[in-house]
Amino acid sequence: MAERFLQGVGVSPGVVVGPVAVMAGEVPEPSPGPPAAGAGAAEAEAEAEARAAAAALEAVASDLEAAGLAVGGEVREVLEAQAMMARDPGLAGSVERLVGQGRSAARAVWEAFGTYREALAGAGEYMAARVADLDDLRDRAVARLSGLPAPGVPDPGHPFVLAAEDLAPADTAALDRRKVLAFVTEQGGPTSHTAILARALGVPAVVGCGGAAGLADGVTVIVDGTSGVVRVAPAAAEVAEAERRAGARRAARSAPSGPGATADGHRIDLLANVGGPRDVPAALAAGAEGVGLFRTEFLFLDRADPPAPDEQQSAYAEVFEAFPGGKVVVRTLDAGADKPLAFLNLRDEPNPALGQRGLRALRRAPEVLAAQLEAVGRAAAASRASVWVMAPMVASAAEAAWFREQARRQPVDRVGVMIEIPAAALSAGAVLAEADFASIGTNDLAQYTFAADREVSALAPFQDPWQPVLLELVARVGEAGRAAGKPVGVCGEAAGDPLLALVLVGLGVTSLSMGPAALADVRLLLARHTLAECRTLAERVLAAPDPETARTSVRSLANGLDDLGL
Amino acid sequence: MAERRAVVGSKVGLHARPAALFVRTVAKLPVKVTVAKDGKDPVDAASILAVLALDVRGGEEIVLAADGDGAEQALDELVALVETDHDVPASG
Numbered sequence: 089m090a091e092r093f094l095q096g097v098g099v100s101p102g103v104v105v106g107p108v109a110v111m112a113g114e115v116p117e118p119s120p121g122p123p124a125a126g127a128g129a130a131e132a133e134a135e136a137e138a139r140a141a142a143a144a145l146e147a148v149a150s151d152l153e154a155a156g157l158a159v160g161g162e163v164r165e166v167l168e169a170q171a172m173m174a175r176d177p178g179l180a181g182s183v184e185r186l187v188g189q190g191r192s193a194a195r196a197v198w199e200a201f202g203t204y205r206e207a208l209a210g211a212g213e214y215m216a217a218r219v220a221d222l223d224d225l226r227d228r229a230v231a232r233l234s235g236l237p238a239p240g241v242p243d244p245g246h247p248f249v250l251a252a253e254d255l256a257p258a259d260t261a262a263l264d265r266r267k268v269l270a271f272v273t274e275q276g277g278p279t280s281h282t283a284i285l286a287r288a289l290g291v292p293a294v295v296g297c298g299g300a301a302g303l304a305d306g307v308t309v310i311v312d313g314t315s316g317v318v319r320v321a322p323a324a325a326e327v328a329e330a331e332r333r334a335g336a337r338r339a340a341r342s343a344p345s346g347p348g349a350t351a352d353g354h355r356i357d358l359l360a361n362v363g364g365p366r367d368v369p370a371a372l373a374a375g376a377e378g379v380g381l382f383r384t385e386f387l388f389l390d391r392a393d394p395p396a397p398d399e400q401q402s403a404y405a406e407v408f409e410a411f412p413g414g415k416v417v418v419r420t421l422d423a424g425a426d427k428p429l430a431f432l433n434l435r436d437e438p439n440p441a442l443g444q445r446g447l448r449a450l451r452r453a454p455e456v457l458a459a460q461l462e463a464v465g466r467a468a469a470a471s472r473a474s475v476w477v478m479a480p481m482v483a484s485a486a487e488a489a490w491f492r493e494q495a496r497r498q499p500v501d502r503v504g505v506m507i508e509i510p511a512a513a514l515s516a517g518a519v520l521a522e523a524d525f526a527s528i529g530t531n532d533l534a535q536y537t538f539a540a541d542r543e544v545s546a547l548a549p550f551q552d553p554w555q556p557v558l559l560e561l562v563a564r565v566g567e568a569g570r571a572a573g574k575p576v577g578v579c580g581e582a583a584g585d586p587l588l589a590l591v592l593v594g595l596g597v598t599s600l601s602m603g604p605a606a607l608a609d610v611r612l613l614l615a616r617h618t619l620a621e622c623r624t625l626a627e628r629v630l631a632a633p634d635p636e637t638a639r640t641s642v643r644s645l646a647n648g649l650d651d652l653g654l
Numbered sequence: 655m656a657e658r659r660a661v662v663g664s665k666v667g668l669h670a671r672p673a674a675l676f677v678r679t680v681a682k683l684p685v686k687v688t689v690a691k692d693g694k695d696p697v698d699a700a701s702i703l704a705v706l707a708l709d710v711r712g713g714e715e716i717v718l719a720a721d722g723d724g725a726e727q728a729l730d731e732l733v734a735l736v737e738t739d740h741d742v743p744a745s746g
Contacts, residue, residue, distance in 0.1 A: 173702055
């Protein structure tokens, strides 16, 4: 029998066997022609079309409500608001009128939504999210009327391998994450949303995989998130072998583990990135020794005024309490023109990534920073965690000094800086003279090093954290840290790639902070290498001409990848 | 025809949660209510899409109108609702 397999790029390790569920493609615009001529009079026909349209809209609304009830909380409120839109009396009136003029139910729904879409789109950028909601409602109703599968993520009622053309954050928001065994997509690269989500969930993913969207619903596949191979309708022996490998990986990962260290006992703090108290349970479950990046934006977004000091203090305290004796690194508010906050008074900027964001925005609103630092300080004073604070987007030693001056009076253990700007990396020695520690944000550092917007998917190759040039900047910071005897961490995507983590340690990095799902692999692989071995790997990478060569050479030299399935 | 002017208390305006609350309340009233802004044509206040398209921001004035039995009382109720700040959930 001819073997069938698809080859893509493995972006999240692990092996899994399971049935495919394909995400339906776009819902096509219904043709503007009249509905298929029936036997009845035009009037009766119009009535039937109107009833069908009303029923479809009602079904969409009640589906959303049911989904909201199942999830609860804020999501429920959002879904109920969308259900309200599907039941809008004005929309129903437009649909009825259009059907009366001879449109098919599907076409009438399409056009009626179109009118409101225009009105809302005209109401300014503030309404962009509502326009996307409307499009989604329209597509759901039209899919029902056209007998097409509902757009969006499938829900076959059992665990599945999600196959799709590509996945955007909006596609995966409604995904039942407990049921996804793996991701396989036609498009995307190592930094695509699919890759990031899969790593966060700790499930295998293969992207850039030709033929993924054409897989048959329900067919069994073996997904290897390391080699990037997807076997279609595998033989029993292949399934058994895949299950053996999955079992070996499970066994290795569940073995008891101490704190992060190299094989020869050099301690490396293995920390979690969290975006608020709700991320803490996953971090604890994965054995995080602390938090290397506590993003605080969640407290500030979607509000007209900064949060009150008490509200801030209790949110910080909640995270600190989870790590008695561990360290928690709080990053102060990182806002910019792309994440506008009314109270920062940021003007529209042509290039928000190069604008007044991070520390630059805070320097314009020192009272916001002062209030935040005070709330952190009060929470720190009452906690047993070692609390560190750091400023985002620091460009120079002078900025680091300014930030330290602001944080000086607070009872925090260390005051440091994020290194995301090449200028800061190149002057790491001077910057570290004004800071107690540095933490490298590899995603932004890549964006600024290659002048490649990280939001533009066509430029995704520049976001590859294996770029030797990027790692040269990391090396520079690592050396400066060693010389000054100050800790240097990495808290970007790079830290959660187990092989790259070895390289970072070899470059002088002393702590790694990542999505909790990556901690087990990083800890295990680190324990299988000495610091000297990590340094050898780092030298190889710095000498490599491109990221692919760097990756391949590290893979060929690293120890014990097999039972980990890496 | 009864009419009331009201200044929107929520900073977010008649968007998001305040808009949903407003439309839900209107739908329960015994009378048909319209809402207008800046002297433009009034729209059906029970239509969330029409209300969102008005793009009413916090601090802006709207004109509510209704006809028939209970119109005065209905409008009083709506004015109180609109002028309240609903930005922060009651639990927060």
